[in-house]
Amino acid sequence: MRILLLGKNGQVGSELQLTLAPLGELIAWDIRELDLSQTARIRDSLWNVQPDVIVNPAAYTAVDRAEKEPDLARAVNAEAPRVLAEVAVEMGAALIHFSTDYVFDGSKGKPYAEEDAPNPINVYGRTKLDGERAVQQTEGAYLILRTSWVYSLRYDSFPTRVLGWARRQEVMRIVEDQVGSPTWSRMLAELTAELLSDAGMSVFDWIEERSGVYHLAGLGEVSRFEWAKAVLNFDPKKDEQIVREIQPARSDEFPAPARRPAYSALNCGHFTDLFGRQLPTWKESLQLAMEEI
Numbered sequence: 621m622r623i624l625l626l627g628k629n630g631q632v633g634s635e636l637q638l639t640l641a642p643l644g645e646l647i648a649w650d651i652r653e654l655d656l657s658q659t660a661r662i663r664d665s666l667w668n669v670q671p672d673v674i675v676n677p678a679a680y681t682a683v684d685r686a687e688k689e690p691d692l693a694r695a696v697n698a699e700a701p702r703v704l705a706e707v708a709v710e711m712g713a714a715l716i717h718f719s720t721d722y723v724f725d726g727s728k729g730k731p732y733a734e735e736d737a738p739n740p741i742n743v744y745g746r747t748k749l750d751g752e753r754a755v756q757q758t759e760g761a762y763l764i765l766r767t768s769w770v771y772s773l774r775y776d777s778f779p780t781r782v783l784g785w786a787r788r789q790e791v792m793r794i795v796e797d798q799v800g801s802p803t804w805s806r807m808l809a810e811l812t813a814e815l816l817s818d819a820g821m822s823v824f825d826w827i828e829e830r831s832g833v834y835h836l837a838g839l840g841e842v843s844r845f846e847w848a849k850a851v852l853n854f855d856p857k858k859d860e861q862i863v864r865e866i867q868p869a870r871s872d873e874f875p876a877p878a879r880r881p882a883y884s885a886l887n888c889g890h891f892t893d894l895f896g897r898q899l900p901t902w903k904e905s906l907q908l909a910m911e912e913i
């Protein structure tokens with residue numbers, strides 16, 4: 621199987637480099653090999669490689685900056701996936717594309733299922749939703765894996781920020797009015813590789829039979845406040861913490877250019893049913909992830 625991985629240096633992409641390598645010939649690119657905002661270049665680049673499957677965790681993920689750079693966010697998150705999906709169809713390749721819980725407005729108050737109506741409330745979410753729709757419209761062989769609150773302990777992410785604050789501040793204020801499903805980037809990468817391993821050489825047919833949007837995130841839900849407390853609890857270097865008190869805060873105390881959904885936990889039942897996979901809870905994954913630091 622020839623696999624083309626885009627965004628190889630991101631939180632998810634870097635893990636996918638490791639998990640996809642044993643499955644066949646892996647060609648891994650970052651923005652230097654293919655800048656997805658240059659949509660006119662995508663077709664030739666893909667045809668030069670002619671992969672059996674394209675795995676695309678690359679995205680414009682700067683949620684606040686996207687409010688000021690909507691055209692760039694749209695090019696990478698909506699236009700590029702459209703071209704990737706179109707060229708995949710031309711080449712007979714399958715596409716695995718990642719999307720976000722931020723396609724929802726956060727008003728449901730219960731875990732979102734795939735059939736819930738999206739209603740993004742920021743530029744990032746709108747562009748990602750348009751990317752999903754563009755992929756769906758090509759009617760090729762595709763999986764759109766919608767995930768949520770992705771973190772890696774090797775990147776600037778919510779857990780690494782919390783660990784940093786706890787080493788510099790005696791009092792921390794963390795918002796408790798945002799609830800979601802934290803997802804370890806490695807879990808996403810391992811499950812993606814397992815799907816491709818199940819698909820085997822008939823990857824196009826296998827994915828075509830299952831084409832659709834699937835929610836895939838750490839099981840359960842938690843506020844950022846409780847998530848931060850869990851991070852500090854699992855910190856293997858607790859003696860380095862100087863924090864004495866963690867106080868719950870409200871999002872409006874930290875004004876940001878982009879609005880965030882107050883609630884965006886995902887119901888992953890379709891994924892576990894169809895692909896026969898048991899997902900770890902967000903807390904189990906966090907504990908494993910923290911053992912590595």
Ligand SMILES: NC(=O)c1ccc[n+]([C@@H]2O[C@H](COP(=O)([O-])OP(=O)(O)OC[C@H]3O[C@@H](n4cnc5c(N)ncnc54)[C@H](OP(=O)(O)O)[C@@H]3O)[C@@H](O)[C@H]2O)c1
Pocket residue numbers: 627628629630631632633650651654655656657658676677678679680681696718719720721722748766767768769770771805
């Ligand atoms: N992070 C989250 O909390 C979260 C939540 C839900 C869903 N998701 C989705 O999950 C997927 C993976 O996210 P992630 O957390 O791994 O994101 P990430 O760490 O920001 O990685 C994104 C990657 O895309 C690359 N990229 C950005 N612009 C590009 C361009 N014009 N051309 C080519 N590559 C470009 C980045 O390259 P550079 O490093 O060079 O910029 C980076 O390697 C994305 O689809 C994202 O929308 C993420």
